[in-house]
Amino acid sequence: MPAAKSLSRNYFYHGTRVLKNKYQTKNAEQLEKRMARDVANAILALQKEELPERFDASYIKHIHRCLFGKTFEWAGCTRDMLFKFQDGTSALMSKMGLNPDFSFVDGEKIQEQLLSFGEIIAGKNNLKGLSREEFVREVTQFFASLNWIHPFSEGNGRVQRLFFEKLAENAGHELDFSLVTNKRMTSVCAEAMENSNLEPMEHMFEDISDPKRRSLLKNFMHHATIFKEGILDTRCIVVAKEGVSISGSVLDITRDNFVINSNDTLIICATKDLERGTLKTLKKGDFVSLTPSQTPGVLIPERRMGPLSQSELSSMISQNSSVQECLQNIKRLSKIIYGNPEAVNGTMNLVLRSPHYAQQISERIQNDPKSIAKLAGRKFLCWKSRTRKAAERHVVLLSVAVETHGKIVTRARNESMEEHQQKQMRAGHAVALPSRYLSEFFSLSPQQRENALSQDPGLKEDFEDYVRSLNQRLSPNDRKAIREEDCMALSRTLDVSVVQAQKIVELVKITDGIKQELEHSASKYLTMKNSASKYLTMKNSAYARDPEQVYGNLSYTSAQSQEQVYGNLSYTSAQSQEQVYGNLSYTSAQSQEQVYGNLSYTSAQSQEQVYGNLSYTSAQSQEQVYGNLSYTSAQNQNPAHDSVYGSIQSVKDLQQQDPEHNYAEIDFTKSTNRPVQRSDSSKTPYSTVKKSRSNNRTQSPCI
Known part of the structure; x- marks a missing residue:
């Protein structure tokens, strides 16, 4: 034993815990930095290599030699083999363990265990042809076994990761160890070796092999701004396991998931596991307790296809x-x-x-x-x-x-x-049965579905995700069989029973029908939006042409023998002729009552007429403003005989009747057809419309 301990110390520089290295550095930090750079480059090169025929001890040693060939003299040599350094010392590490109470495989058994390891993998056809779930169960056993063998004095973890990534690739699966923190890897390995509990390790492989779980981990680690750089690696980060109850305080919330801190383990949960409406009230720091729902049954199972021969x-x-x-x-x-x-x-x-x-x-x-x-x-x-x-x-x-x-x-x-x-x-893409919420949504009537979507926007996203999943799985031939309701052909191509094929046909037809409903609603909304936009454009265009002539729906200019088009009114001041434009039909006939559209008008002098939106008095030489009409009937007559509001005969009376307007500012003259303003025009709120008289014919105003 003392000799073995003495030999194991020869891996290190004398008096230090720094491994002898080709960089000739005794600084542990510098060694780690330079080794990490060279290992990263070696990993990229190894990932481009062709897959090996056998996943055995030789391939394990090859990986170690490639990863650490620029760092250690003994790269590719297992710890049970006596290695002689260039400085003349020899090293061997037959005993190695996590702690004094637990040791890895003894040196004399390493070669035997490695040989058995490779033979078992080869006997299982390198794990080819397995579903993802089956592959996870098998790879967990092999990972724990190789970790227990621990064939090298340094670098076992990195060798194991790359070895099993290549094994998964060869079997048609994918493993992403970059999503496993150091804290989690250490924890699952210790639990497997010390307590023979493989469940945490199997959970780890579930998380890094399932595309949806990988996506949750990637999104969290990419957007985890709540942690400083480097802190994530010291935390155990997992995706919630279905059917296992969890509780803890909410650490972070996004639209698709939220994170719970439970006993110093960060658990990523999908928001779909919350009751509808709960997410709106959930906030950071809240204590929650829930059991993630079990994955729904499988509608279309995945099917593994090997490479082409x-x-x-x-x-x-x-x-x-x-x-x-x-x-x-x-x-x-x-x-x-x-x-x-x-x-x-x-x-x-x-x-x-x-x-x-x-x-x-x-x-x-x-x-x-x-x-x-x-x-x-x-x-x-x-x-x-x-x-x-x-x-x-x-x-x-x-x-x-x-x-x-x-x-x-x-x-x-x-x-x-x-x-x-x-x-x-x-x-390789499996399609699950619809969730409980989607199943209820499918059973609703079209009107009820529309109401449900308006109340719960997330429901539409769930539906679109499910349709996308179906489209990824169904081939053009599958779609043809569904249209023709050929369940026998569909059962053969999807490798399901005829009864299951019948369920698939029914479900796909339901989703296609709902999809058409949504597209029709979207098209209808777009048409309405375009119509509204067109109306606003026309309205703005009319205002831009003559902004001074817009009064409500009426814009009018009394210009003789010219056609005026403003708003909804098109009018030609042609005497004794009937004009019909827009909503107005008008005949310039004196002393007769005309009622057309919204206008009722009588060309009777000195009488007040009120029809519709028009209040009009044919009072000579004075300005009248009623409703939307500003009009002056000036006919070169004596102002002494002018009348404005029934019995009102003077400017003084006018001022008493309407104190808000300054009638004293207006001078009614015989020589003009309009009032002469003696002060600034801004003081008079009235505008004028000229009414002229020629050859005993009256040109009447029209609204």
């Missing part, structure tokens, strides 16, 4: 219409040149597997066509048969056709691989 890929390429057309052309030319359409079949099969050979075969045909087969026709000295001449003429065409064939095969190959990847992604 070479034979499958070749079959897909050969069925491509462009490839088949090109092959037909090659056979036609081959018949002319060699007398046999199948003469180049062998070389074309080679091109199908490896398109880059097409260029070589093309050059070979052009330079030495006889190397493929005997040319058609006969040749004797300088004489050539017609068939031979035709064969030689078509050699160049065949060479070009083969080269073109290689390019077409390459394009078809890429298209086939891309199509398969899309199928893999589609098949």
